[in-house]
Amino acid sequence: MSVKKQQEPTPTFEVRFVAPNISPEKIPLRAVSDALSAVQDLAAGRDPFETPHVPPEKGTSLVDVRRGSAVYRVLSHAPQEALSNLRRVGALLAPTINYDVESEGLVAALSPIESLSLVARSMGCQVEVALVGGTSIFSVGSGDFKRISSNLLLRGDTTVVGTIERVGGATGMRCLMRVPGRRRLLYCVVKTRQLVRRLGQHLYEQIAATGNAVWIHRSWRIYRFTIRDFTQPKLGDPKKAIEELRSAGLSAWDQIASPESLIRE
Numbered sequence: 001m002s003v004k005k006q007q008e009p010t011p012t013f014e015v016r017f018v019a020p021n022i023s024p025e026k027i028p029l030r031a032v033s034d035a036l037s038a039v040q041d042l043a044a045g046r047d048p049f050e051t052p053h054v055p056p057e058k059g060t061s062l063v064d065v066r067r068g069s070a071v072y073r074v075l076s077h078a079p080q081e082a083l084s085n086l087r088r089v090g091a092l093l094a095p096t097i098n099y100d101v102e103s104e105g106l107v108a109a110l111s112p113i114e115s116l117s118l119v120a121r122s123m124g125c126q127v128e129v130a131l132v133g134g135t136s137i138f139s140v141g142s143g144d145f146k147r148i149s150s151n152l153l154l155r156g157d158t159t160v161v162g163t164i165e166r167v168g169g170a171t172g173m174r175c176l177m178r179v180p181g182r183r184r185l186l187y188c189v190v191k192t193r194q195l196v197r198r199l200g201q202h203l204y205e206q207i208a209a210t211g212n213a214v215w216i217h218r219s220w221r222i223y224r225f226t227i228r229d230f231t232q233p234k235l236g237d238p239k240k241a242i243e244e245l246r247s248a249g250l251s252a253w254d255q256i257a258s259p260e261s262l263i264r265e
Contacts, residue, residue, distance in 0.1 A: 015039050019069065041054060043058075060082070086137045110216070117140055118145075127139070161207070161208045167196055191228050206232065207232055
């Protein structure tokens with residue numbers, strides 16, 4: 001009885017680590033994982049501020065590893081969309097990009113590009129995404145994130161009001177806040193260990209955190225936030241607040257027979 005040989009999958013694109021004398025066995029698995037995860041986000045067009053994970057139908061799989069630098073061949077479950085998104089990233093990485101026009105596309109690509117820049121810096125290489133055995137779609141070096149972010153990110157002090165969901169962490173001083181109007185939790189850096197302990201005493205309570213924020217140009221999404229201190233907002237009696245508003249002039253509406261008609265006029 002003959003056994004039918006299973007056909008090998010056809011990869012959609014390649015991720016290459018390009019540098020002199022580099023090879024797959026010289027690259028730590030963590031660097032490979034970080035790079036492939038970042039490229040998967042770019043291929044899927046995932047906005048990290050809106051979507052926590054890449055949907056399975058848009059995911060990617062590693063199907064082959066080759067030498068000649070270090071080449072990782074990747075299969076996308078949505079190949080046409082993946083190649084279209086990757087080519088768009090190539091345009092965003094061009095040195096002559098109009099950041100005002102393309103800032104929305106850069107919002108989704110910013111975090112993965114930062115990850116690829118960190119991998120490139122740690123390995124002393126370029127991380128390149130290319131057609132299988134063919135031309136480069138784009139390449140990310142150690143300085144590319146800094147080049148893009150200098151035109152796209154704004155920095156300054158601000159206050160953020162939200163509810164503490166989690167505090168602490170094995171690798172650093174962190175805090176997760178649920179902020180009204182934001183779908184995903186805001187991931188914050190906490191300035192001191194003493195402040196971490198204070199925040200831990202107010203889990204699931206609302207606070208007003210002051211610190212330094214990094215915003216994305218035009219969209220005004222908070223990209224990063226570092227907490228320096230916090231207070232708890234004091235809420236007064238709502239009935240008393242309404243009466244004070246009426247005393248300040250809102251009661252004048254009571255003298256108008258048809259407020260809606262007046263507004264329309």
